[in-house]
Amino acid sequence: MARTITLTVNGAKVTREVESRTLLVQFLREHLELTGTHIGCDTSQCGACVVHVDGRSVKSCTMLAVQADGAAVTTIEGLAAADGTLHPMQAAFREHHGLQCGFCTPGMVMSAIDLAQTHPTLTETAVREGLEGNICRCTGYHNIVKAVLAGAEAMAGRAEAAE
Amino acid sequence: MYDFDYHRPTTIADAVALLAQAEDGRPLAGGQSLIPTLKQRLAKRSDLVDLSAITELRGIRDDGGTLVIGAMTRHAEVAASDLVRSAIPALAATAESVGDAQVRNLGTLGGSIANNDPSADYPAALVGLGATIVTDRRSIAAEDFFTGLFETALAADELVVSVRFPRPDRAAYQKFPNPASRYAVVGVFVAKTGNAVRVAVTGAGAVVFRHSAMEAALTNSFTPAALEPIETPADDFNGDIHASQDYRAHLVKVMAKRAVAALQ
Numbered sequence: 351m352a353r354t355i356t357l358t359v360n361g362a363k364v365t366r367e368v369e370s371r372t373l374l375v376q377f378l379r380e381h382l383e384l385t386g387t388h389i390g391c392d393t394s395q396c397g398a399c400v401v402h403v404d405g406r407s408v409k410s411c412t413m414l415a416v417q418a419d420g421a422a423v424t425t426i427e428g429l430a431a432a433d434g435t436l437h438p439m440q441a442a443f444r445e446h447h448g449l450q451c452g453f454c455t456p457g458m459v460m461s462a463i464d465l466a467q468t469h470p471t472l473t474e475t476a477v478r479e480g481l482e483g484n485i486c487r488c489t490g491y492h493n494i495v496k497a498v499l500a501g502a503e504a505m506a507g508r509a510e511a512a513e
Numbered sequence: 514m515y516d517f518d519y520h521r522p523t524t525i526a527d528a529v530a531l532l533a534q535a536e537d538g539r540p541l542a543g544g545q546s547l548i549p550t551l552k553q554r555l556a557k558r559s560d561l562v563d564l565s566a567i568t569e570l571r572g573i574r575d576d577g578g579t580l581v582i583g584a585m586t587r588h589a590e591v592a593a594s595d596l597v598r599s600a601i602p603a604l605a606a607t608a609e610s611v612g613d614a615q616v617r618n619l620g621t622l623g624g625s626i627a628n629n630d631p632s633a634d635y636p637a638a639l640v641g642l643g644a645t646i647v648t649d650r651r652s653i654a655a656e657d658f659f660t661g662l663f664e665t666a667l668a669a670d671e672l673v674v675s676v677r678f679p680r681p682d683r684a685a686y687q688k689f690p691n692p693a694s695r696y697a698v699v700g701v702f703v704a705k706t707g708n709a710v711r712v713a714v715t716g717a718g719a720v721v722f723r724h725s726a727m728e729a730a731l732t733n734s735f736t737p738a739a740l741e742p743i744e745t746p747a748d749d750f751n752g753d754i755h756a757s758q759d760y761r762a763h764l765v766k767v768m769a770k771r772a773v774a775a776l777q
Contacts, residue, residue, distance in 0.1 A: 397615065400615055409615045414544070
């Protein structure tokens, strides 16, 4: 059954008609052509599809688009500033080479930002546990963890500077 | 995924009415088990009734020493709640051990117990703590609620509203997680209130159960050593690619000893 939904995606209001069974990740990729959010598995395990819904990280392959009606969604495309300046977490992934093939990277970055926002002080153990829901099949975890620690520090620094 | 009609009522009464009218309806809580089964066409439903807009199903409060958690409260909210962490730290730790961070941001207490996966964590906490499940029409003791493999005492149109947890003196949950899914291969919840000890086991059998032999031994002597002579029959246990029946029986003792050791 088709329904009309209205939500905010990366700061812009969008209204679309979707089937009840449309997954949020299909809506983002196929209806809005925001293909930065990836699909890596069918079992809700890999985390390549992680986006933020009302500020918290969720797997967009395990949520219906209709469930996001009225919500604010942020995808990897919504992180960088209008002038192209990368989000501190994105910059940290580049600086620390926190990727190999890059397929898992959008989900890693979205999960990492939520992790940094909900944990004022992050340890290496907390990062490794916090990224349990994101799988990197290049197994490049070492640099990802370094990038997340650096990115979290940069985010905290930016928050302090703004105060 | 097969298509279905989607509803998002704002009151419990409307949700129950929608479920009663539906040909083959199902409540949608956090969706972290339901949506994967629908995606893979393991299930087909005529109607999904999304409970997320019903505000009275959410929240955590203290009711004269009893902790009351709304059915639609997310695992992440239970894990982070100062009230839960101070009243029953083992319950916050149980919530923190479910799935991964993204699953915990959507998954709910009510959804988890209504699904009653044999490897889910919350059933052990509810039975271990002697919790009471409050539905839209009655109260059910946790031991009477979980009736079988993916089966509960709930009627098809009955909704979990909240769960009431009495405070134990001490409690701990230990699980051996599957490294990929983080489901419990075996999980053991131990709670001590006065002289009474409750031991609830998830993951091992078709449904959560109390381990009366361990409870008797721990009532006599609340030490890990007291569990050493207790053997757990493996005959009715789950055996699969992750763990054999005998290995699960072995894990029951190991996890129970770790839980008791954590409370010394």
